[in-house]
Amino acid sequence: MKEVNATIITIGDELLIGQTIDTNSAFIAQELNKIGIWVKRRIAVGDNEKDICQALDEESKNADIILLTGGLGPTADDITKPLLCNYFGGRMVRNEQVFQHIHYLFEKVFRRSGPMLERNLKQADVPDNCTVLMNERGTAPGMWFEKDGKVYVSLPGVPHEMKGLMQKEVSPRLLKQFQMPVILHQTLLTFGVGESTLAEAIKDWEEALPSYMKLAYLPHYGMVRLRLTATGDDKDRLEQELEKQIIQLKELAKQWLIIDEDLTMQQVVAKLLKERKQTVGTAESCTGGYIAHLLTMDPGASSNYKGTVVAYDNQVKKDLLGVSQQALESVGAVSEEVVTQMVKGVLQNLKTDYALATSGIMGPDGGNEKKPIGMVWIAVGNAKKIETKEFHFRFDRMRNIEQTSIAALAMLQQFIKAQNK
Amino acid sequence: MKEVNATIITIGDELLIGQTIDTNSAFIAQELNKIGIWVKRRIAVGDNEKDICQALDEESKNADIILLTGGLGPTADDITKPLLCNYFGGRMVRNEQVFQHIHYLFEKVFRRSGPMLERNLKQADVPDNCTVLMNERGTAPGMWFEKDGKVYVSLPGVPHEMKGLMQKEVSPRLLKQFQMPVILHQTLLTFGVGESTLAEAIKDWEEALPSYMKLAYLPHYGMVRLRLTATGDDKDRLEQELEKQIIQLKELAKQWLIIDEDLTMQQVVAKLLKERKQTVGTAESCTGGYIAHLLTMDPGASSNYKGTVVAYDNQVKKDLLGVSQQALESVGAVSEEVVTQMVKGVLQNLKTDYALATSGIMGPDGGNEKKPIGMVWIAVGNAKKIETKEFHFRFDRMRNIEQTSIAALAMLQQFIKAQNK
Numbered sequence: 001m002k003e004v005n006a007t008i009i010t011i012g013d014e015l016l017i018g019q020t021i022d023t024n025s026a027f028i029a030q031e032l033n034k035i036g037i038w039v040k041r042r043i044a045v046g047d048n049e050k051d052i053c054q055a056l057d058e059e060s061k062n063a064d065i066i067l068l069t070g071g072l073g074p075t076a077d078d079i080t081k082p083l084l085c086n087y088f089g090g091r092m093v094r095n096e097q098v099f100q101h102i103h104y105l106f107e108k109v110f111r112r113s114g115p116m117l118e119r120n121l122k123q124a125d126v127p128d129n130c131t132v133l134m135n136e137r138g139t140a141p142g143m144w145f146e147k148d149g150k151v152y153v154s155l156p157g158v159p160h161e162m163k164g165l166m167q168k169e170v171s172p173r174l175l176k177q178f179q180m181p182v183i184l185h186q187t188l189l190t191f192g193v194g195e196s197t198l199a200e201a202i203k204d205w206e207e208a209l210p211s212y213m214k215l216a217y218l219p220h221y222g223m224v225r226l227r228l229t230a231t232g233d234d235k236d237r238l239e240q241e242l243e244k245q246i247i248q249l250k251e252l253a254k255q256w257l258i259i260d261e262d263l264t265m266q267q268v269v270a271k272l273l274k275e276r277k278q279t280v281g282t283a284e285s286c287t288g289g290y291i292a293h294l295l296t297m298d299p300g301a302s303s304n305y306k307g308t309v310v311a312y313d314n315q316v317k318k319d320l321l322g323v324s325q326q327a328l329e330s331v332g333a334v335s336e337e338v339v340t341q342m343v344k345g346v347l348q349n350l351k352t353d354y355a356l357a358t359s360g361i362m363g364p365d366g367g368n369e370k371k372p373i374g375m376v377w378i379a380v381g382n383a384k385k386i387e388t389k390e391f392h393f394r395f396d397r398m399r400n401i402e403q404t405s406i407a408a409l410a411m412l413q414q415f416i417k418a419q420n421k
Numbered sequence: 422m423k424e425v426n427a428t429i430i431t432i433g434d435e436l437l438i439g440q441t442i443d444t445n446s447a448f449i450a451q452e453l454n455k456i457g458i459w460v461k462r463r464i465a466v467g468d469n470e471k472d473i474c475q476a477l478d479e480e481s482k483n484a485d486i487i488l489l490t491g492g493l494g495p496t497a498d499d500i501t502k503p504l505l506c507n508y509f510g511g512r513m514v515r516n517e518q519v520f521q522h523i524h525y526l527f528e529k530v531f532r533r534s535g536p537m538l539e540r541n542l543k544q545a546d547v548p549d550n551c552t553v554l555m556n557e558r559g560t561a562p563g564m565w566f567e568k569d570g571k572v573y574v575s576l577p578g579v580p581h582e583m584k585g586l587m588q589k590e591v592s593p594r595l596l597k598q599f600q601m602p603v604i605l606h607q608t609l610l611t612f613g614v615g616e617s618t619l620a621e622a623i624k625d626w627e628e629a630l631p632s633y634m635k636l637a638y639l640p641h642y643g644m645v646r647l648r649l650t651a652t653g654d655d656k657d658r659l660e661q662e663l664e665k666q667i668i669q670l671k672e673l674a675k676q677w678l679i680i681d682e683d684l685t686m687q688q689v690v691a692k693l694l695k696e697r698k699q700t701v702g703t704a705e706s707c708t709g710g711y712i713a714h715l716l717t718m719d720p721g722a723s724s725n726y727k728g729t730v731v732a733y734d735n736q737v738k739k740d741l742l743g744v745s746q747q748a749l750e751s752v753g754a755v756s757e758e759v760v761t762q763m764v765k766g767v768l769q770n771l772k773t774d775y776a777l778a779t780s781g782i783m784g785p786d787g788g789n790e791k792k793p794i795g796m797v798w799i800a801v802g803n804a805k806k807i808e809t810k811e812f813h814f815r816f817d818r819m820r821n822i823e824q825t826s827i828a829a830l831a832m833l834q835q836f837i838k839a840q841n842k
Contacts, residue, residue, distance in 0.1 A: 014637060014639050014648075015446075015447075015463065016459075016460040016461070016462075016463065017450055017606070017648075017650075018446070018447035018449070018450030018451035018452075018454065018460075019451075019646070019648065020447070020639065020641070021442065021443070022442070022443060022446070022447075023442050025436075025439070025443070025465070026436075026439035026440075026441070026443075027439060028439070029436075029437055029439030030438065030439035030440075031439075033438050033439065038437070039437040039438070040437070040466075040472065041437075041465065041466055041472065041476075042436065042437065042463075042464065042465035043462060043463065044446070044462065044463035044464075045461075045462055047637075051461065051462065055462075058479070073616055073638070074616060074617040074620065075616050075617070075619075075620040075638045109815070110615075117618070117621055119620065119621065120617050137815070158640075159820070160817055160820050185438070195495060196538050196540050196541050199495065199540065200538055200540065216434055217494070218435050218441065219494075219579075220441070225440070227438075227440065229434075229438075281737075284710075284713075288713055288716070288717025288718070288722070289711070289713025289717065289729055289731065290710070290717075291710070292705075292709055292713070292731045293709055293710040293711045293714050293822075295709070296709025296731075296733060297709070297818070297819060297822065299784070299785050299818055300786070301709070301733070302733055302734070305733055305734075306733055306734040306736070306737055307730065307731045307732050307733045307734055307737035307741070308729070308731035309728065309729075309730055309741070310710065310717075310730075310731070311728050312722070312723055312726055312727060313723070313726075313727040313728055315727070316702075316727055316728035316771055319770060319771075319772075320728070320741060349741065350737055350740075350741075351736065351740075364720050365720060365721070366723075394530070394558070396581055396584070397718070397719075397720055398718060399580070399581055401717075
């Protein structure tokens with residue numbers, strides 16, 4: 001079966017001056033992948049007619065499907081809609097369904113009073129040569145064009161609007177229109193091993209992979225994801241083959257293996273706690289609430305996560321976590337003694353089964369010779385046992401915060417697994 | 422003066438299946454912009470020789486400078502280095518300086534014992550037709566090629582390594598090699614107004630802008646950034662012109678204006694607190710530590726931010742913040758009464774000048790008719806006064822967390838400004 005290829009074109013000067021980070025492309029790529037469409041290229045261009053047209057011309061040669069996001073808002077820097085109308089030789093007409101929907105949104109959802117602006121109503125004007133994709137979540141509709149056997153879909157750049165349109169309108173229509181090969185992925189999450197050492201350990205296995213399978217190494221804050229991808233026609237056979245290879249890979253990587261699913265470290269922790277009907281609370285100094293955020297960003301967090309004390313200030317460490325003045329004075333906040341007391345404070349004050357604590361120097365200021373920037377103490381424990389570990393991370397602040405958080409969650413999941421053996 | 426254009430090519434299958442979000446391009450674009458280089462396009466391609474070569478061929482026609490990231494790691498899915506070597510007609514040679522640096526990193530920085538892997542040492546092999554850019558932060562060096570008056574720079578994809586190379590090696594070299602026009606940006610941060618209403622309010626001004634100035638609207642979680650860009654040759658004149666226009670724009674947008682700098686909402690709060698030598702603490706339920714994270718992600722947070730109680734569980738609200746059982750039973754956790762008590766709890770227990778509290782339903786579960794998903798109460802206060810507000814956000818969980826956090830910080834900065842008049 002012929003591979004179906006797509007290109008994603010994102011539009012907006014803000015992408016080219018680096019003011020916004022493009023998260024839309026990753027989401028679109030994931031959605032397309034699920035239905036067997038391979039994204040071959042992604043292009044970002046500015047709010048500039050010539051550059052957008054050039055991208056359309058070129059990508060129609062590279063791909064079967066061209067997905068565009070951005071450039072559909074109500075303001076003057078948005079030029080995509082009239083451009084597409086011209087590009088495909090149509091003319092603008094008012095769409096009654098979109099018109100009604102915009103009225104509904106403004107009155108019932110946004111709860112705005114007063115007359116609507118002409119620039120908002122103009123969002124109901126669409127090219128007469130496209131299929132309109134209704135955008136439940138916003139005023140700018142999606143647009144589906146076809147030309148010379150290629151499909152062009154234009155979506156608004158607001159992430160949650162684009163997401164709704166992708167899932168409700170775009171994917172189902174693409175599934176109807178194209179015959180896709182099967183693309184299967186399986187991912188293993190490892191921690192505590194470098195990419196090179198891992199590659200060395202699985203070298204013979206990787207070299208013997210059949211040609212329709214491909215392994216990717218995805219390093220991220222001390223974790224390495226191993227993603228094995230298989231492409232073919234026969235889904236059942238492909239699944240079996242993939243499963244067979246994954247069993248071998250798991251055996252080869254077992255000493256670093258966290259889980260054989262594409263989960264985040266916090267999702268692994270949540271899964272373990274849920275299975276065991278246990279709870280955790282955290283005490284964070286240097287991570288400043290980031291671990292709490294990781295533990296609450298996924299739905300359903302409330303049943304196993306109780307709370308956090310972010311004790312940035314030493315007085316808060318004393319008052320809310322019972323850390324002793326003596327420890328703070330003699331060994332300082334970044335010490336084994338203080339993180340141990342922080343764990344005890346959480347267990348006592350938040351009444352959780354497990355507690356996790358961090359204290360360190362994230363930079364760029366605050367380090368000294370004995371306690372350099374990147375030095376971190378982490379403690380994890382329960383009523384019976386507390387384990388501690390010293391880390392030395394490097395370089396920039398945000399990266400140190402993320403590395404510390406992942407290392408802490410990795411210690412926690414290991415501790416939970418060991419306690420319940 | 423001729424505009425100097427760049428293209429960024431990012432390499433890696435992980436970008437095309439959506440497993441990683443490309444943050445490198447935004448950073449590179451910002452750095453290039455600072456020195457007057459305009460990024461015209463950004464391309465992402467897979468770990469595939471044909472696609473990378475095609476991108477190189479095409480982009481050499483579009484731009485003066487082609488920056489590549491990714492594909493330089495030690496594992497088998499990294500193919501960029503030999504490809505570039507062939508593309509520019511060179512051959513691989515071992516670079517002694519890189520070789521020594523890799524040894525130094527493994528022994529002194531990574532603190533690894535045992536013999537080094539051949540695949541790591543191979544990172545010291547570089548094309549003989551490039552200038553090697555030393556990578557202080559990692560084993561893969563950057564590479565600088567020149568051909569037909571164009572510059573091609575290849576950088577590793579690990580963000581902090583790429584960042585170090587951009588700032589220390591690439592930007593200074595580009596500044597020497599090219600004559601750049603001046604590109605100036607100034608940004609206003611507004612809050613609490615839709616893109617359309619704002620556009621309507623400044624319409625006449627925007628239409629009268631000279632041709633070398635351009636305004637962009639950058640909406641983000643209830644904020645809209647207005648970025649005015651001016652391009653020209655005479656820096657002093659351009660600065661004066663930009664300043665003149667900005668004064669007019671500030672007057673037109675004054676009712677929604679937060680600050681006339683390109684700051685985040687948390688940076689505005691930190692700035693106000695620093696000027697006033699005051700402190701804040703937060704009590705978070707639904708935001709789960711995200712406000713704490715925002716307040717601590719920038720350096721220097723520790724002087725004005727004391728801490729946070731993330732009270733996800735009602736027992737924690739009672740024990741650590743003094744929220745009453747009676748309020749939780751009668752009106753529930755998501756209520757004006759409870760967020761007011763949470764603010765009082767912070768002021769009392771964390772001893773801060775200001776306190777901020779959130780409680781709401783972030784979804785996708787947990788809503789009901791009286792308290793739907795997206796309903797949030799926020800309270801802000803000091804010893805004299807507490808202000809509360811009810812919000813209704815919509816749609817997905819992570820977006821609700823971010824919107825709530827920004828709205829809370831916006832309330833806080835307004836409260837601080839009002840108290841100190």
